[in-house]
Amino acid sequence: MKTELExxxxxxxxxxxxxxAAALASTLIAPGVLLYISSHATETATKSPRWGLLIDTNAMxxxxxxxxxxxxxxxxxxxxxxxxKTDAQWIRKVGLSDPQSGHRRFLPMxxxxxxxxxxxDVCPTGASFKRADGIVxxxxxxxxxxxxxxxxxxxxxxxxxxxxxxxxxxxxxxGKGTVESCTLCVHRIDRDGADAVPACAEAVNQGGxxxxxFGDLNDSDSEIVKRLRKHGGTKLRADMGLNPALRYQGL
Amino acid sequence: xxKSLHPLPILMIALLVWLSCTVSAADEVASSGFxxxxxxxxxxxxxxxxxxEPVEVMRRxxxxxxxxxxxxxxxxxxxxxKYSLTGCMDCHNPARNDGQVVRYPDPRHFxxxxxxxxxxxIDCFECHADRGLSRSQQSRxxxxxxxxxxxxxxxxxxxxxxxxx
Amino acid sequence: xxxTPRYAEIRTSTARYWGLLILxxxxxxxxxxxxxxxxxxxxxxxxxxxxxVWGLPHVFAIFLIVAASGALNLASLASVFQRAEYKPLARxxxxxxxxxLVGGLAILLLDLGRPDRLIVAMTHYNFKSIFAxxxxxYSGFVVIVVAYLWLMMERRMHRWSRPxxxxxxxxxxxLTTGTGSIFGFLVxxxxxxxxxxxxxxxxxxxxxxxxxxxxxxxxxxxxDRRELDGAxxxxxxxxxxxxxxxxxxxxxxxxxxxxxxxxxxxFERFILVExxxxxxLFWFFQIGLGSLLPLWLVYAPRLQNSVxxxxxxxxxxxxxxxxxxxxxxxxxxxFPLNIFPGYIVDSSFSDGAVNTYxxxxxxxxxxxxxxxxxxxxxxxxxxxxxIMPEKLPxxxx
Numbered sequence: 159m160k161t162e163l164e165x166x167x168x169x170x171x172x173x174x175x176x177x178x179a180a181a182l183a184s185t186l187i188a189p190g191v192l193l194y195i196s197s198h199a200t201e202t203a204t205k206s207p208r209w210g211l212l213i214d215t216n217a218m219x220x221x222x223x224x225x226x227x228x229x230x231x232x233x234x235x236x237x238x239x240x241x242x243k244t245d246a247q248w249i250r251k252v253g254l255s256d257p258q259s260g261h262r263r264f265l266p267m268x269x270x271x272x273x274x275x276x277x278x279d280v281c282p283t284g285a286s287f288k289r290a291d292g293i294v295x296x297x298x299x300x301x302x303x304x305x306x307x308x309x310x311x312x313x314x315x316x317x318x319x320x321x322x323x324x325x326x327x328x329x330x331x332x333g334k335g336t337v338e339s340c341t342l343c344v345h346r347i348d349r350d351g352a353d354a355v356p357a358c359a360e361a362v363n364q365g366g367x368x369x370x371x372f373g374d375l376n377d378s379d380s381e382i383v384k385r386l387r388k389h390g391g392t393k394l395r396a397d398m399g400l401n402p403a404l405r406y407q408g409l
Numbered sequence: 410x411x412k413s414l415h416p417l418p419i420l421m422i423a424l425l426v427w428l429s430c431t432v433s434a435a436d437e438v439a440s441s442g443f444x445x446x447x448x449x450x451x452x453x454x455x456x457x458x459x460x461x462e463p464v465e466v467m468r469r470x471x472x473x474x475x476x477x478x479x480x481x482x483x484x485x486x487x488x489x490x491k492y493s494l495t496g497c498m499d500c501h502n503p504a505r506n507d508g509q510v511v512r513y514p515d516p517r518h519f520x521x522x523x524x525x526x527x528x529x530x531i532d533c534f535e536c537h538a539d540r541g542l543s544r545s546q547q548s549r550x551x552x553x554x555x556x557x558x559x560x561x562x563x564x565x566x567x568x569x570x571x572x573x574x
Numbered sequence: 575x576x577x578t579p580r581y582a583e584i585r586t587s588t589a590r591y592w593g594l595l596i597l598x599x600x601x602x603x604x605x606x607x608x609x610x611x612x613x614x615x616x617x618x619x620x621x622x623x624x625x626x627v628w629g630l631p632h633v634f635a636i637f638l639i640v641a642a643s644g645a646l647n648l649a650s651l652a653s654v655f656q657r658a659e660y661k662p663l664a665r666x667x668x669x670x671x672x673x674x675l676v677g678g679l680a681i682l683l684l685d686l687g688r689p690d691r692l693i694v695a696m697t698h699y700n701f702k703s704i705f706a707x708x709x710x711x712y713s714g715f716v717v718i719v720v721a722y723l724w725l726m727m728e729r730r731m732h733r734w735s736r737p738x739x740x741x742x743x744x745x746x747x748x749l750t751t752g753t754g755s756i757f758g759f760l761v762x763x764x765x766x767x768x769x770x771x772x773x774x775x776x777x778x779x780x781x782x783x784x785x786x787x788x789x790x791x792x793x794x795x796x797x798d799r800r801e802l803d804g805a806x807x808x809x810x811x812x813x814x815x816x817x818x819x820x821x822x823x824x825x826x827x828x829x830x831x832x833x834x835x836x837x838x839x840x841f842e843r844f845i846l847v848e849x850x851x852x853x854x855l856f857w858f859f860q861i862g863l864g865s866l867l868p869l870w871l872v873y874a875p876r877l878q879n880s881v882x883x884x885x886x887x888x889x890x891x892x893x894x895x896x897x898x899x900x901x902x903x904x905x906x907x908x909f910p911l912n913i914f915p916g917y918i919v920d921s922s923f924s925d926g927a928v929n930t931y932x933x934x935x936x937x938x939x940x941x942x943x944x945x946x947x948x949x950x951x952x953x954x955x956x957x958x959x960x961i962m963p964e965k966l967p968x969x970x971x
Contacts, residue, residue: 280702
């Protein structure tokens, strides 16, 4: 009799416990999986270089910023007609005015190559991705053109190609219906490594100046890290915790 | 009804006979019900004597090489491989071969020639450059690109003019 | 009341029925032709641009997807909550939800920059993307509701319809949570970035889905001259009022939350006061015509038995739904991103400026095409299968 009771009694309790445990486990695991994904990505990035740019806005005039934009167009073959809201802009000139003093400055604005890029998180196919060296790119072979990355990017760094194109440059394949953005001149980096100079930096660093410094943020002896150590640098929208690879001085 | 021949088997046999004729004729000229199509003989580049692999291998495997290379390049930054599409277009440069701008939609394009013959549809050239034109070449062709902005119309017109010269 | 309802195909063959069907098919074909044109020409022929990247097609698509989830309400009430009075409508509820979802998905897919790469979307998944979750949730929803419908219709499998209904209910709540979270998880934009969007979308789905359901129920009963007692309509009327109140509640809480701290004051001023078309859409169409007027039509004692007032209320709820989604989706993108707080910003890429968007005919046609495609599927299925109850007579207590 007693054994009979014992066999019958625990069942509902055990089932309830198991149900509860399963529910608890799934709510606990879900955020854990997300955290694992992001921590895993960070780990691989620190093993290799992390390419970044330091942009000294104090050393740049409006003409310098224009030169950056021209250089990028020439390098990658994109055109941006005045007034067009559908043409791509991989890099743009942003003017900042201080409302109190009226002081005005200009800076080049492009993909910030975040360590935790929202565009990569939201991309349904994984076309938006971050290379091991921290460069954020769009794999146009699997981009379906949903534009969710453009919704997620806090910097408006991305453009959608609204028209059929032809005569693209060999180093910069671009095509209708996909999304694109600054590649940090990845073709130059793949060729020259730490000695690479992105087109925008090349255009502005004339005559011994170094208003834009390219380098490895993981290498404590690199020029970029030395300059950051000395003068510091601002991350745009640092509040979002994205840790961008582009740093600005003079903001 | 039982004595009259059913038309279906006759049709099937006719189709088979016709198909076998077509296959045997496919060595030189492929004939279809609407005429004959010459086997493509895409022009060989004049700056290289041989391809990165024997012709027979390239003919069958080039798409696999390119597919592998595309992921290696985009994801890992591997740009020195002998199988790059840019490499193909540098040698098999249709612009150089007949002195005109030949884009992929033109059947004289090195790739288009065979793809049309084999009824293959690719979208590579919706994004990729369909002829070998290095950045320095292009800069030389279009001086405006070195100094300032040109509209996309001017850009294309000048490219075409430069090709015709 | 306990008598099992009998179901029958819509038997009408009037010119009115076929004329309606042909009209819907025509609009759907025009819509898909417009999508093809967009695919060939590129998105520059639409009003969408690099600042407002999602436009009218997304308003239509999200309306249909949200309404699809809500259209399943009556089936859930019948099989999960065992409300026998809704049982006769459960089958149509399931059919309508499948039809609406298919229409919405068609718009979403045809608006892609590369619709030819649908297979890529099916084979490459980034499991951290809410979009990728939604691809699974949407396609899973169709499969689950088809199975659920079959279990309801096959007498021998009837006892399984309740667990299937529970599963479908859980799935569709997750689905609408996923749809709301497409926006809710966008931390970079002040217009979104709120967990409230997910539950708000769920209540929106209840209201929008029920409004479409009521209209199609009345239409098909009218087409086939079937008996429909006022008591059934009274119940649906009260449900609609309840759901509309729920939507209004969430809208008020959403904006109060944003209004409380000063960091979102600029955004709230934009939507509520200075946003031009978005302000008009919000106050006049969403709140006035889309929420308050339907509530009055539903609850006014004099109108309790007026079918016309129920039809008008349902139409207004749908109108308000479009206004609401337009304000959320497009108004949210029109408001500039705040990349440099404390500065006055200008650039060639509309930094610091309100982004403009004016929809083109093509994207409007695509949206209409998807909508009529959904209606076409629903009207065809009820003609082919015994979905609709033969009559909804007066209930005897």
